Amino acid sequence: MKVDLTVNGTNITADVEDRMLLVHFLRDVANLTATNVGCDTTSCGACTVLLDGESVKSCTVLAAQASGHEVTTLEGLATNGEMHPVQRAFHTEHGLQCGFCTPGMVMAIVSLLKESPHPTEEQVRNGLEGNLCRCTGYHNIVRAALAAAEAPAEVSA
Amino acid sequence: MSILGTRVIRTEDPRLLTAGGVYVDDLRTPELNGAARVTFVRSPVAHARITGIDASEALAEPGVIAVLTVADMDDLAPPPPSSGEWDGSPAPLGGPWAEPLLAIDTVRFVGEPVAVVITDSGYQGEDAADLVTVDYDPLPVVLEPTAAVSDEILLFPAADTNVCVAQAASADDTPFDACDVVVERDFVNQRVACLPMEGRAAAASFENGRLTVWVSSQNAQVSRFILAGALGMAPEQLRVVVPDVGGGFGGKIGIDRDTITLAWAARKTGRALRWAETRSENLVAMTQGRSQLQHIRIGGSRDGRILAYRIDVIQDIGAYPRIGGLLPFLTCLMAPGVYDIPDVQAGFRQAVTNMTPIAAYRGAGRPEATAAIERAVDLFAAEIGMDPAEVRRRNFIAPDKFPFQTKTGAMYDTGRYEEALDKALAAAGYDQLREEQRRRRASGDPRQLGIGLSSYVEITAPDPDAGETAKIEVTDEGSATVYTGSSAHGQGHHTAWAMLVQDELGIPMDRITVIHGDTDLIPVGVGTYGSRSLQLGGSAVHKAAIEVKDEARRHAAEMLEAAEADVVLDTSAGLWQVRGDPDTALSWAEVAGHTSGGSLIADVSFVQDRPTFPFGTHVSVVEVDTETGQTKMVRHVAVDDAGIVMNPVLTEGQRHGGIAQGAAQALLEEVLYDADGNPLTSTLADYAAISAPDLPSFELADSETPTDLNPLGVKGIGEAGTIGATPAIQNAVIDAVAHLGVRHIDMPTTPQRVWTAINEAQKASHQ
DSSP: OEEEEEETTEEEEEEOOTTOBHHHIIIIISOOOSSOOOOSSSOSOTTEEEETTEEEETTSSBHHHHTTSEEEOGGGTOBTTBOOHHHHHHHHTTOOSSOSSHHHHHHHHHHHHHHOSSOOHHHHHHHTTTOOOSSSTTHHHHHHHHHHHHOSSOOOO | OOSTTSOOOOSSHHHHHHTOOOOGGGOOOGGGTTOEEEEEEEOSSSSEEEEEEEOHHHHTSTTEEEEEEGGGOTTSOOOOOOOSOOOSSSSOOOGGGOOOSSOSSEEOSTTOEEEEEEESSHHHHHHHHHHOEEEEEEOOOOOSHHHHHHTSSOSOGGGTOSEEEEEOOOOOOHHHHTOSEEEEEEEEEEEEEOOOSSOOEEEEEEETTEEEEEEOOSOHHHHHHHHHHHHTOOGGGEEEEOOOOOOOTTTTSSOOHHHHHHHHHHHHHOOOEEEEOOHHHHHHHSOEEEEEEEEEEEEEOTTSOEEEEEEEEEEEOOSSOTTTTHHHHHHHHTTTTTBOOSEEEEEEEEEOOSSOOBOOOTTTTHHHHHHHHHHHHHHHHHHHTOOHHHHHHHHBOOGGGOSEEOTTSOEEOOOOHHHHHHHHHHHHTHHHHHHHHHHHHHHTOSEEEEEEEEEEEOOBSSOGGGOEEEEEEEETTSOEEEEESSOOSSSOHHHHHHHHHHHHHOOOGGGEEEEESBTTTOOSOOOSOTTOIIIIIIHHHHHHHHHHHHHHHHHHHHHHTOOGGGEEEETTTTEEEETTEEEEEEEHHHHHHTSTTSEEEEEEEEOOSSOBOOEEEEEEEEEEETTTOOEEEEEEEEEEEOBSOSOHHHHHHHHHHHHHHHHIIIIIOOOOBOTTSOBSOOSTTTSOOOOGGGOOOOEEEOOOOOOSSSTTOBOOOTTHHHHHHHHHHHHHHHHHTGGGTOOOOOSSOOHHHHHHHHHHHHHHHHO
16 A cells, blocks of 8 residues: 655655554665664564654554654654754763664653653653663663753753 | 773764664665565474474465475585583584474474575565464473473483483582581572563575675674584685674574574575564574572571582573583582682583573573572571671671682682672661661561662683684774674673773774674674673783784884884873974874884784682662562662773663663563463563663662783673672562561562462461
8 A cells, every 4th residue: 555654854655565564664665774673562662753743662553554644763863963862861871782772762752751841760760661671771761861851952852 | 091990971872872773684785685584484382293394385475485494404414413411612512412403303392493484575474484384293391390300201312311411419418417507498590581672683695605694693703603514614605794783691692593594595595585583583482591490408507607508400401402501500610609618519400391492691600609599698597597798798708818719619819798798788778778677567567678688709701711802903094993803782892992992092082993793804703791891802902902002112113213112102192202202293193104004903812811700799678568469679789899990881881781680580570381381471561571660770889809810900790780689689579578487489579479478478377
C-alpha cells in the first residue's frame, strides 16, 4: 500500500507491505538507522520515536498508521547542528555506553520533559519504565533527564 | 597537569547521540547492497531425534532463495576429534560433546538451529521459516543439575555421562570437626540472560575467494580464528569487522554457531547475507549465564573466626559445553573471597542439560563464588549471633600479607579489605541504619529495613599472558591513529585510549583516532572480556606511545643536531625541543615528516605476569513489605577499588551498570523452563529485565589501591559492580526478615519467595 509520512521534516512517499512496521519503514525505507529494534513485545523502548510530537514505540505502529503524520527520530532532534538539550545532557552526564538504547531513551525523555518539564527523580524513573538499558544501570540516564530539565534552553520536540 | 584521572566526557558520544551508532544491521556498506536475509529454523522441542526435514513448501514461497540444512554442509570438514578432557582453555570440548553448526540428527535445547532460510526480505523469512517442516521424535529431557549428574538420561550417549568436566574437592571433614559451629546449605545461583540491548547480528559477503564477516562481537580477531577453523579457510582469506556493538556482557565473546553458519551460507550461496536475531531468538539461543547449584559448608569458632569452608558446585552448562570448565573453575579459584580461611575445599562437576548453553555473563564464575561465600558468612554470623560486618572484619586477609596466595591457588596482588569495609560502612551510616532497623523491628512496622553487606575480591585479566596489542601511527599532519586489539562495546575505549596517548605524547585528543575491530587493519588482537581492556589493552597503548616517543626523540635529535638525552617533549604543547631552548621547538608533524615514510609507528603487544584482583565492599539497604513480600531497593553504597582510576566518568559508568545487573539477579531476573524444557521467559514480556523504577541512584565511594603488575597501576572494573552488588542485595533482603526466623532465600528474591519464606519461618516457630 501507499504511505505518505513526514519524517524529520522531509516528506516520504512509498509503496510498502501492509504489515510493514513504522520502525522498519524508518530503517529500511527512510534509511534512518538510529532507531533500533530491541525486542518483539513492545517492552524495551529502543524504537521510541515521536509521532506528532508524542512518544510511541515504532515497533508497535504500522507504517500505514503513521501515514499522513509527522515522525521525529533521533536524527531529527538537533537544530542547525546544535544538539537538543537532552542529547547534550546525555553527553555531559555520561548517559550512554553502548548507545543502542540511546535513541529511544533520548526520544522518551524528550517526550517526558514535554509533559512534565521539571520532574522529580521518581517521576523520571517511572516515566522510563518502558525503556530498557543494560549498560548504565539507569543512574546517569536519570541524571541526564534531570539535568536537561534544568538546562537553560527550552526543551521542545 | 596530566589528563589521566580527570573527568573526561566521551569522544564516542556526539556520533551516537545525533546519528545513532552503526551496528551490524545499520551497515549500508556497498558489499551488502541487496543482501539477502537469513532466518533460522529453530527447534521448538528440548530434546528430540530429527526424523525428517521438508523444505518444499517453504521453497515455493515468493522471495525464498534457499533453505539449507546440515546436509548441505558437505564442504566442511568434521570437527577435529578431542579427548573430551578439558585442557584449561575456554574452548568447546569437542569429541563426544562436539556442537554442530546446524543440528545433525538430534536437537538438545529449544532454540537450537536446525536450518536456515534465505530470502529477499526479513518478513518473507519469517513466513518461510514457519513452512519448513521438521519431524521430531521426542526424547526425555534433563533439566535439573542433580538429575543431570545422575546420568539416568544422557544427552551424548557416546560420552556415557552428562558430566563433561569435574574437579573434585577434598572431602576432609577434620577441619569442620574442630569447629564450634558448622552451617551447611544449598544455594541456587540461577540462570540469567545476558540481554545486551542489541542481540546477536552478523552479515557476510563472499567475493573473489575472500569472505568478509561483520559481526556484533567482543573480539574480531578471535572470531576470525574461529571462522578460519570452522570453514577451513586461511586467516588471510577472511576479514572480520566489528562495527558498533550494542552491549556484550560476555554473550558476544568470539562468535557462535549461528554466525559461523551465516558466514558459511554466504560462501555456499555466493550471496551477501545478513541476520539480526529477534529478542525471542536471543532469549533462547544466545548463551546465558550463572546456573550453578552450590552446596556450601562453613565452620568456625564462636568468637567469629572462620576455620573451614567447602563449596561443591554443580554447573549446569546447558546443552553444549561451549566454554569448557572455565566458569566453575573460576568459582572454585575465587571460593574463599577476601577471607584468610585456614582450610578451603572447592570442587565442581559440570553437566550438560537440555537448556540453552551457558557461557560467560558479566563476572563469569566470580559472582557465583562471591554469592556463595558472602551468603555463607552471613549464615555463620547469624548462627553465632555476631554482626556480619564484625565477622567479615575478623577474617579479612590482612593488608601486610600481599601478595597473598590463597588456599585455592590464586595469587592476590594488592588489597586493603578492611579499609574498603570501613569506607562503605561510614558512607552508608551503618550504625544509624542498624538503629533504624531495631526501631522498625520493635514497632512491628510492616515495612522492615534490611541491610546487606558484601565484601568481595575478584580476578580480572584472568588470561594475562594472552596480552593485548596496540599500534600507534603519528603522521606528518601531526595526528595520531591508535589501532587496538581490544574491542569496545560501550566501555569508552576510544576516549580512554586517546587520553593515554595525549598524556604521553601531548597530541590533543581531538587529533587522535582510535580504530578497533577490523582484522585487515589489526590482524592480531585478543579483545574485551574478563575486565581486561584497560590493564592489557591500555597498557599496550601506553607502551606503544612510549616507543613512538623514543623513535621521535631520535629523529628530533637528528633534526636539532642535539644529543638524544638533551631533547625533551613538552607534553602540554606537544612540542619537541632542546632542553631549556623553546626556540628549537618542533611539532609532531615536523618530526614525523622527517621519517622516510612520513610517519612514526610503534606496533607492540603487552602481556602481564599475573591477573589482578580488584576488591571492595557494597552495602545494600532495602525495604521489605512483610505483608506482600515486595522488596524496594532504598540505597546502594559501593566501594570498588580497581587500582588507579584513569577516568572517573568511565569507571563510575561501569560500576553503575554492574550494580544494576547485580540487582537484576538478586531481585528479579531468572530464565525459567517448564518440566518439558520449554522456555517460559523467551520474550521481554516474560523475562523480568530490570528497569529504572526498580533501582535507586547509587552512592559510590572512591578507593584506589594500585597494582604493580602493569605500568598504569590499574585493575579491571567492568565486572566488579555485579560481583559486589548481587550478594549485598540478596543479603539485605534476607536481613530484613531475619528477625522473623528466615535464614536464606534463593535468588531472585521475588515477592512470592520472600512471602513464602516469612510464612514458613513463622509456621516453624509456632510448632
